[in-house]
Amino acid sequence: MDGTETGWGRSAEPAPRWRALLDRARLGGRTAEQAEADHRSEDASPRESLPRRGSGGGWSGRGSASVPPADPGYGPDPGYGPDPGYRAEATYRVDPAYRVEPGYQADPGYQADSGYQAEPGYPPDPVAESRYALLDSGYRPEPPPESRYALLDNGYRTPGYAPPEPAYPQPQPAYPEPGYPVEPAYQPPEPAYPPAVPTDRGYPARIEPARIEPARIEPARIEPARIEPARIEWRQQAPRDEQERAAGILRRDLGTPRVLAFANPKGGVHKTTATVLAAATVGSVRGRGVLAWDDNELRGTLGLRAGSARHARTIRHLISDLAHIEIRDGAELLESLDDYLRHASDGSYDVLAGEESPRFAQRLDQFTVKRVLELLRRTHDVVCVDTGNNVESANWRTVMQAADQLVVTTVPREDAAFSADWMLDLLHEVGMGELADNAITLISCPTPGRSPLQDDLERHFATRTRAVAVVPYDPALETGSSIEYHQLQPETRAAWLRAASVMLEPFAR
Template identity: 35%
Template sequence: MSGEPTPAPARESRPTPAPSRPRPRPDAATAAELTEDAIVRFRGDRPTQGWRGTLYGLTGGLINPGIGPVERARQEQLRRIRRPLPGSHQIAVSSIKGGVGKTSVAACLGLVLAENRGDRVIALDANPDAGTLADRLTSEVSVTVRHLLDNIEATHSLTDVARYTSLAGRLQVLASEQDPAMSEAFNREEYERVCEVLTRFYNIVITDSGTGLVHSAMEGTLALADSLVVVGAPTVDGASRASKTLDWLIAHGHAARVANAVVVLSCDRVSREVDRARVREHFEARCRAVVEVPHDPHLATGGRIELSRLKPATHDAFLELAAHLADEFGAGQRPVEVSRATVPSYP
């Protein structure tokens, strides 16, 4: 009809050009990113603690209220500890003062890292005064770092290295020389030769160093360390010596290591007259993190250490320490060799 408007001619539709795809970059990512935590969609975490765990268990899993904040924090902590490490990472545990729990810290840190990671971890006793690291972990001191040094030219595989170590759970332990006259000869050059071998086959090398900061082996420890742990105590002498350790390191060109260090306050000796919060604040202002390890009857015996016998609060403290150190994993690490020989299986 003449009264109706004439429809406008249909406009020819043109396909929208597809956006150009960016060119692929083969080095944009690595296989280390494809972990279970990153790509698996969990239908719901299963609670194991508190009323949530009780409800989940009583209903046979039909009612899942999810995990609480405590379990969620623990899961996040374990994710940090299990962070992929593409190469090797050396951790030095040091103190200018003896008797503050340095060896206990090195031993428990090694046990926690080895228990919660899938790669290879070794603890090396570099104490020049007949160290007790192996005594605290395996009680095996008949074979020491001196035997490895004597045969280092013939050490070409993980199996070769394992001849000189003992096993504490999944942690390999390399004992120090027990004869003080011989251990004094363990100098920087020899320490560096040992670490050159260890970092070829182990992802994490923990060094329990001596208390002498000017000792030759200690110079090598500081030169090679990727992470530094300084052990002190919330007492006048323990805190003062730990802070003096940091002063000495800064004075000798290690200010960056101090800023990135983790301070452990071993609370075996405590006093109500000491302001522990003030001590903690002092080290928090100087270093990356501070961890307090509570008094533990099992560690106080001075005997062989077993993680299962630690108090929960003590175990938690070492998990916290391991998580802080694992936060630094992966930055500029040395590659670890793959041994062609048979790799010893872990229990």
């Protein structure tokens, strides 16, 4: 050994310090080569032979020297001596069988420790036959440090080592500058005690401030939320709010001009009255652009009960000049058509009266009716048509086909209700079932009070039409004379306002 330890796959490393101390104490200043030569010289002595490795994994014979003897003239350094500070362990004992080789000269300056006693039975240390002798005898190297920097982390510094100076100067704090006064740290003021209070003993007593204990906050107790059953409360709508809503619907834009057809084959069911009051109600809200047309080919009475009789012109005169009026447009068209119309007393709606002669009905064919409806659509937003009683006439069917909204009028009587129900079946048969399903049933009360049949009629027509509207009895309508909207009772006008809004609600935008 030359003072280094080697291993498989790693370079030589300096032997640990304890190994050098052990060799120094055991060999007495001799080198490892001299010690090995001494051991080889013992082979000729009568001592018990050392076992050696044999073939087949066994031990046999005496070990033979594998190296030449050391140079006789070679000896230890005369100035070499043991370490003065070295002390062997108390349990260390010299092997009794160990004998100094002949020719061995101890160092003259070496003094053995007087209290040193060799350990009995300590065998001499044979020369290791392989690099693994120490491992075979139980030697285990110390575990390596966790990292190459472990000694530095533990504060270890090699003697004489000084860390290199940094390549750049260390930054100096910019604040505070030298000579700048540093304000002292803030100290909260001490509490001012209350003044001393004189007592009966003659010396003042100081009142200590009350000690406030922190309040103890109990953790909130969370209770599971209690789910109450849902309740639906019906709030009756105020009459005023309902009227404002209905009037708002009538003021809206209807998109295109709309035709409302009031029909029932039975006479005396308030078709003419319903046509006039519907036009008067819508006209009172919209201001203008509403017309009521009496299309009864058998001498209708709408012209007599509505509008001022400022002239005697009817639908017959309009048809005679229809070709000259159709070619006009704008204000000129309105001015030309106004000569054939009558007006309500308040100017809220216009009236196109029917012909009193029954022979005129033959001239109202489907083409003429279409031309009249197209002309009225050009000048008015809402056209209310009072139809006749002949459901087989071309005039009646043409109005049904051109109508945007059908209003079935009836009174609380069985014959009137039967006629209205039969007409709805007829419309389904001729392919106008959609018009019948979207119709409005208008029940007019001809007498005060509520008829027992009214409830049955409301339930029945509610299943056949889109909605059912009921208008009450009004004394102003009982005489059958001229109909004046402003003479109706407030309850009657409010009922007609609701009914008219239901008629136009599908078209309001």
